[in-house]
Amino acid sequence: MSTSYALKEWDAQVRALLSGEVSLLLRKGGIMETHDGFEVEHRSFLLYPTFLHQNPQELRSEFAPLLRPDPKPGVVTLPALAEVHSVWKIEDLQQALALQELQALNAAAIERRFHYRGRPWLHALLVRVTRLSAPLHLTETPEMLGCVSWVPLDDTPKAHGERVRTDAELQALHDEIERRLAPHG
Template sequence: MTSSALKEWDTQCQALTSGETALLIRKGGIMETHAGFEVEHREFLLYPTFLHQNPAELRPDFLPLLRDDPQPGRLVLPALAEVVAVHKVESLEQALALEPYQALTAGAIERRFHYRGRPWVHALLLRVRPLREPLVLTETPEMLGCVSWVPLPDVAPDAGAPVLDETELARLRAGVEAAVSR
């Protein structure tokens, strides 16, 4: 059973679900606690959001994934994600070294790094398993707002195989760990 979802830009959810990326760089939404984003769950559903999605903060190769919300008011959860590794990155140089592994531009990473005057970001390496049938829910007022984690009713998603095989995921993990240990 899964009862939580992580809100992320729709474009990044698409990239994760298709295997184009496996890494998210997170800082937190404006409604997060003073401490900011924390990895509260090790397994969760991806919650694509169109709120604040900014094409200027996406690397050019991810721009073709931009789209308008296909079902406003409906929440279409495409995949189950499991945290394989998490790093709290407290060096801007290390954070910027993660750019090739995910969808954000260097400028977006730097902006997130410095957000609220607290210099750090979390880097989450994820094993993503697309759902055999996307889970469709009606978006409720409790789901809205600039927060990272959204509680869901208990659901039993039917997830398929991971989009990246374990060899590819291990290769990405090694690259990410090398970047954050510079």
């Protein structure tokens, strides 16, 4: 599969996705995307590890060892393809917090993102991650920099590599998320 977009995500979270420790991202946007914030515009994208705004205080403690300085400033290494398996728009903070242990952000970060810009919601994205057999190394251009989530790319090679999680594992995680988001009462 080939794609012409990359999604910026904190380097530590990309590393957690690559390790298979997580397959869930909680995204809000509001970072100069559209007036309404981040939207799941693309169902398939390369992962673009970013060090901009990466905040150690917003990661769960078990993910702190994944933090590192930018190994090669000015060069971005795209290590994997992500395909959206499922998306949930969550408009209840308690539901968002119920997903805490299934992803890398701590409760304070989830709450901050949930309430960002006075719009109480966020997206939960369950993604299938496939490591590229050869990571793509690109020189960062001015168009790639800044506070945007989606980065358009020129022609990119077809992704080949190994999936981080099996279909059965992803389906089990999907079912667990559904269970945690189900109304109780």
